[in-house]
Amino acid sequence: MQFMRNSEHSKAMAVLAGIVIICACDTAQDTTERHTEPSEATVDPVAEREATARMESELATVEQQLDSLPGLILSVRRTLRRHLNEEHIARARALGVPPVADTATIARHVSAGSLVRLPDSTRHWVVRELDQSLPYVTPDKLAALEELGDRFHERLNDAGLPPFRFEISSALRTGALQQELRARNRNASQTESSHEFGTTIDIAYNEFAPPSFESWAPWRSAVTGDGDADQRLRARIDAIAAMRLDSLGNTYSDHLKGELGAVLKVMQDEGRLWPLYERSQPVFHTTLASPKPAANSDARTAP
Secondary structure, rough: OOHHHHHHHHHHHHHHHHHHHHHHHHHHHHHHHHHOOOOOOOOOOHHHHHHHHHHHHHHHHHHHOOOOOOOOOOHHHOOOOOOOHHHHHHHHHHHHHOOOOHHHHHHHHHHHHOEEEEOOEOOOEOOOOOOOEEEEEEEHHHHHHHHHHHHHHHHHHHHOOOOOEEEEEOOOOHHHHHHHHHHHHOOOOOOOOOHHHHOOOEEEEEEEEEEOOOOOHHHHHOOOOOHHHHHHHHHHHHHHHHHHHHHHHOOOHEEEHHHHHHHHHHHHHHOOOOEEEEEOOOOEEEEEEOOOOOOOOOOOOOO
């Protein structure tokens, strides 16, 4: 037994020695590779501290401003239920394409210019993953969405806030998709839906996306260079800011909902869009009400 233990000990020592030799070889190889590979530019720690401090200061101000917003007031909430589902269907039928049966029909409408694809991400909105609809709208509806985005951003700017983006959760539905939704969701329309004509989309009000950094990123002024290190620093700070802004958009969604709802009320009063404040699901159901922008409109009109 003693011999066996000594033998096992000798084998273990031999294995350990082999590991040490292998590691030493690997270390030498790694050292050689480090000497032969070009070194990466180092991020300037002073610039990093300045950019981080600027970003933290900006986001602290954003949170304070968000917290001061009133949210969707009761009178506006009631006003945004002025036009109910039947009216939305009638207006969508009048201003949209005929109900689409399948994707081949959508392709024909796209070729004819009567439907356009909804961009996945713009400075105004992002489109969520759509599992019961397709990202197509009429050209007039797309123009109305861009107008809504501009007005929403103007209102946020007046409140000292960055241009948060709204999230689109539903768009065009074929008859088959509407039937599938009806089977899964008891709140879905049991007859026609205004989503079948390309003039209606749902805007979620429980989450808002961060602004695009092409339109708002004040901390970038602390990083003025164009070198590799500067680009890595901007990307690092942008990634942190994106997560923080995404969190703020969720935490203060009720406050941002109030700002978006106020703009929707103005566009409803002008006869431009018909919003329907849904209570069974967290969306503004919005249908095109007129094909042309209203004259002398002012998004900053108080609700």
